[in-house]
Amino acid sequence: MAEAQNLPVGSTTAGSVAVAAESTVATRMSAPPSFDVADFPVPHGREEEWRFTPLDRLKGLHDGTAKADGALKAEIDAPEGVTVESVGRDDKRIGKAGTPVDRIAAQAFSSFEKATVVSVPKEQVLDQPVRVTLHGEGGTTFGHTVFDIGAFAEAVIVIDHTGDAVRAANVDFIVGDGAKVTVVSVQDWDDTAVHVSQHNALVGRDASFKSVVVTFGGDVVRIHPRVNYAGPGGEAELLGLYFTDAGQHQEHRLLVDHNVPHCKSNVVYKGALQGDDAHAVWIGDVLIEAAAEGTDTYEMNRNLVLTDGARVDSVPNLEIETGEIVGAGHASATGRFDDEQLFYLMARGIPQVEARRLVVRGFFAELVQQIGVKDIEERLIAKIETELEATV
Amino acid sequence: MATLEIRDLHVTVEADNATKEILKGVDLTVKQGETHAIMGPNGSGKSTLAYSLAGHPKYTITSGSVTLDGEDVLEMEVDERARAGVFLAMQYPVEVPGVSVSNFLRTSATAVRGEAPKLRTWVKEVKEAMERLNMDPSFAERNVNEGFSGGEKKRHEILQLELLKPKIAILDETDSGLDVDALRIVSEGINRVREGGEVGTLLVTHYTRILRYIKPDYVHVFAGGRIVESGGAELADQLEAEGYDKYVKGGATA
Numbered sequence A: 001m002a003e004a005q006n007l008p009v010g011s012t013t014a015g016s017v018a019v020a021a022e023s024t025v026a027t028r029m030s031a032p033p034s035f036d037v038a039d040f041p042v043p044h045g046r047e048e049e050w051r052f053t054p055l056d057r058l059k060g061l062h063d064g065t066a067k068a069d070g071a072l073k074a075e076i077d078a079p080e081g082v083t084v085e086s087v088g089r090d091d092k093r094i095g096k097a098g099t100p101v102d103r104i105a106a107q108a109f110s111s112f113e114k115a116t117v118v119s120v121p122k123e124q125v126l127d128q129p130v131r132v133t134l135h136g137e138g139g140t141t142f143g144h145t146v147f148d149i150g151a152f153a154e155a156v157i158v159i160d161h162t163g164d165a166v167r168a169a170n171v172d173f174i175v176g177d178g179a180k181v182t183v184v185s186v187q188d189w190d191d192t193a194v195h196v197s198q199h200n201a202l203v204g205r206d207a208s209f210k211s212v213v214v215t216f217g218g219d220v221v222r223i224h225p226r227v228n229y230a231g232p233g234g235e236a237e238l239l240g241l242y243f244t245d246a247g248q249h250q251e252h253r254l255l256v257d258h259n260v261p262h263c264k265s266n267v268v269y270k271g272a273l274q275g276d277d278a279h280a281v282w283i284g285d286v287l288i289e290a291a292a293e294g295t296d297t298y299e300m301n302r303n304l305v306l307t308d309g310a311r312v313d314s315v316p317n318l319e320i321e322t323g324e325i326v327g328a329g330h331a332s333a334t335g336r337f338d339d340e341q342l343f344y345l346m347a348r349g350i351p352q353v354e355a356r357r358l359v360v361r362g363f364f365a366e367l368v369q370q371i372g373v374k375d376i377e378e379r380l381i382a383k384i385e386t387e388l389e390a391t392v
Numbered sequence B: 001m002a003t004l005e006i007r008d009l010h011v012t013v014e015a016d017n018a019t020k021e022i023l024k025g026v027d028l029t030v031k032q033g034e035t036h037a038i039m040g041p042n043g044s045g046k047s048t049l050a051y052s053l054a055g056h057p058k059y060t061i062t063s064g065s066v067t068l069d070g071e072d073v074l075e076m077e078v079d080e081r082a083r084a085g086v087f088l089a090m091q092y093p094v095e096v097p098g099v100s101v102s103n104f105l106r107t108s109a110t111a112v113r114g115e116a117p118k119l120r121t122w123v124k125e126v127k128e129a130m131e132r133l134n135m136d137p138s139f140a141e142r143n144v145n146e147g148f149s150g151g152e153k154k155r156h157e158i159l160q161l162e163l164l165k166p167k168i169a170i171l172d173e174t175d176s177g178l179d180v181d182a183l184r185i186v187s188e189g190i191n192r193v194r195e196g197g198e199v200g201t202l203l204v205t206h207y208t209r210i211l212r213y214i215k216p217d218y219v220h221v222f223a224g225g226r227i228v229e230s231g232g233a234e235l236a237d238q239l240e241a242e243g244y245d246k247y248v249k250g251g252a253t254a
């Protein structure tokens, strides 16, 4: 099932790896990044960034018809020393980590009333996670959250999404020099929810940023984690896990822009799909700009299709503008849990439900272990089991 | 004493929108402690018989019966058959990505034995069984059959045979794809299980060479979807000398 590719420095292959004079990732987009929704044309569905997304299920987030008529209960549990502020659009920390790159991200930016800024002072090492709990109570909401992590601070942030909502909200992570941040964003929405979010991380010099995106629920979920580096020596680890059920559309688009030298990135996303019209989309864009000598990057997406009728679109894309790098590679593969595998396991006495569990657990185990936040790991394993039981 | 009874078994498959009868009335009784070799030309239906006994969903039983100690095997699900004591070593073992051999073996042994084996004795049991089959300990951490060579897959099947200790072992072409050394190691594994005297063995093979290591009590010639001749070990010698021509051309397949 594996189809891996490791690129020797400066080599080129057909398909999704390009050694380019200029990046095509930006030029593929319908409009340049902007904070103003009016700068983006209303998508019709054939644009590169929208071609996999079911626009008709976005409840008007993409065409300006969605009105902020909903309610979302937000709770922030912040350990000592952490400050939480509600600020206006003009706050300097807002937008510092990145600019909206598509129409819904810009719509979210243009539509939120107040942004939330959560700050961890420099050198503060948190012994408890910052927990943000967002529970949708129906209707449409917009939002913006900034996590501003000071230099050499260490923090774990857990953002939980549950309930029913139509939500467009961006999240910024400003990771100070030498800071260490782990962010876990769990999309455990009701199956009616629509959620579109751009995550922008600006990784400071010698800082490390770990993003864990976990998507179980929702009718349409589209998460777009993006990483930029503010100085050399930064490390980004982007992990993702999704379990796409019948009728669900779960889309994860990633971009790592290696714009400075000597940074690392590692992207691992894994998803299981089951049921009719379960649709998972994974887009992994990694740019190594001309200045980014000494870059070390690897990205991987694996999918496990458990039943007929599910669909995966997986598009890794690596663009290299300098040959002076440590390593660059990508891999994408979709495997099926098929009747023959099931027969084999059952022929060894293993009941059907147990057989499926064995395969899915094995598939996710390694990734779950990399999260490094114990209670999240346990919760994920339990959740995966429930998802499995729901359909077999 | 465990007895597998196959009576007038007819089996069809769906292929190219047509129903094709492959097994056309198989009769066979295998008792605990006995070894039956089933030999026949390519395409005669040997694997179909093996899969049908294990319950592969592609094969439809249209008539006949299969019982194990009087219990209706055909009524059982695939996993129930395995727990009842039917083991199929497959001609082409399946790769299961994401599941390690050690996890697979333990889950399987737990299911078949009805309780989880004690961890300490289990680890030792697996290690020793692997050593006897000349399997490197690193296999335990690899994914089931993934990237295994043909011979490694067959050893892995026999490893399971040794650990699961079935009442009836159906070994489908366990000898194919093995070089001489591997054939000897695998045969010794099968013989260890047979020497326990608790298993009835159905040794499905195209060639006679494995019979140099494993002496069958009965040899059956399989052609055209049924057993066309039965005899003792001497029948294998005759097949070795004369081949299957007589059975194929003699109209037995018609």
Ligand SMILES: Nc1ncnc2c1ncn2[C@@H]1O[C@H](COP(=O)(O)OP(=O)(O)OP(=O)(O)O)[C@@H](O)[C@H]1O
Binding pocket: B013, B014, B015, B022, B040, B041, B042, B043, B044, B045, B046, B047, B048, B049, B058, B091, B173, B206
């Ligand atoms: N799943 C299937 N779909 C279609 N045809 C099948 C299927 N399984 C078996 N057959 C056909 O049934 C016949 C018997 O096949 P089978 O595999 O049982 O033979 P065999 O005796 O085991 O042969 P070999 O010595 O090559 O292993 C062949 O004609 C084969 O093509």
Ligand SMILES: [Mg+2]
Binding pocket: B046, B047, B048, B091, B172, B173
């Ligand atoms: Mg065969």
